[in-house]
């Protein structure tokens with residue numbers, strides 16, 4: 001039985017981040033100063049876990065991606081000012097990806113930057129969103145168009161908090177786990193094929209292993225390429241198409257990523273990089289996890305949204321393709337060629 005807490009380090013250019021897997025929200029005070037701390041959370045987390053929070057001022061956001069916007073950022077800046085937060089203050093985000101993104105962005109910009117850390121409460125956030133120092137807000141429904149690279153001092157991944165997570169949210173986190181296995185670990189993909197139902201029933205041993213594997217995979221990549229000049233682009237597998245679907249439909253991020261992964265498997269097969277057998281295995285695993293693999297959005301509409309993605313540089317776009325389960329390649333594809341591949 002795996003019980004011990006595991007620590008993984010992310011090394012950023014400016015600062016480092018310690019990820020504590022299996023640590024408890026109840027131990028938060030061991031990681032923050034004893035005063036001048038400000039908590040950002042959402043109403044779901046507040047309702048379930050406020051009694052576990054240390055006694056610091058709390059700003060409560062409404063839940064959901066739509067809250068990751070500039071007007072909420074302004075409200076939080078104002079609240080910090082009103083409550084006397086200064087350059088020596090410490091901000092803690094307690095919640096999922098939206099809360100961590102907001103808290104990280106605010107902390108990185110308030111008074112030109114104050115110290116911050118996260119308690120990550122959803123699977124998606126523990127395996128991905130809270131790790132690696134990307135803090136961003138959406139604009140006009142386009143994902144993370146405004147943001148910073150800045151590492152939190154710590155991330156507490158309290159897997160005990162996952163027991164209250166709705167099943168849709170759990171599935172969404174598993175979409176990012178599948179993404180990590182597709183990027184670099186065929187054996188882990190096979191482990192998921194064999195153990196998907198144990199993951200869906202939140203078996204502790206399996207969940208801890210999956211969180212640890214994802215954090216290790218992501219930390220390794222971020223340590224080599226924090227600012228996404230090269231290898232980190234791989235972490236965007238399924239996201240270029242996924243973000244377009246997410247923008248148009250408003251479905252949860254993990255579901256959009258699942259659709260994006262399935263689309264990428266199709267495109268990779270079409271371009272002769274992936275066998276149809278492996279494509280079918282990928283789609284089958286996503287289905288076993290209860291994730292969607294297609295959407296009603298027309299390819300033309302998705303293509304239009306995709307052209308506004310921040311991964312577009314001039315007339316080209318970096319697209320992550322699969323060369324087999326556990327192996328991806330990043331190709332700078334011209335928009336014209338992408339249109340031909342996708343629309344013909």
Ligand SMILES: O=C(O)C(=O)C[C@@H](O)[C@H](O)[C@H](O)COP(=O)(O)O
Nearest residue numbers: 128132134143144176232235236239
């Ligand atoms: O951390 C990264 O790098 C990722 O690409 C991880 C993604 O799963 C995550 O959704 C990220 O926020 C997307 O970043 P973006 O730069 O494409 O907005």
Ligand SMILES: [Zn+2]
Nearest residue numbers: 128176253257
């Ligand atoms: Zn993602």
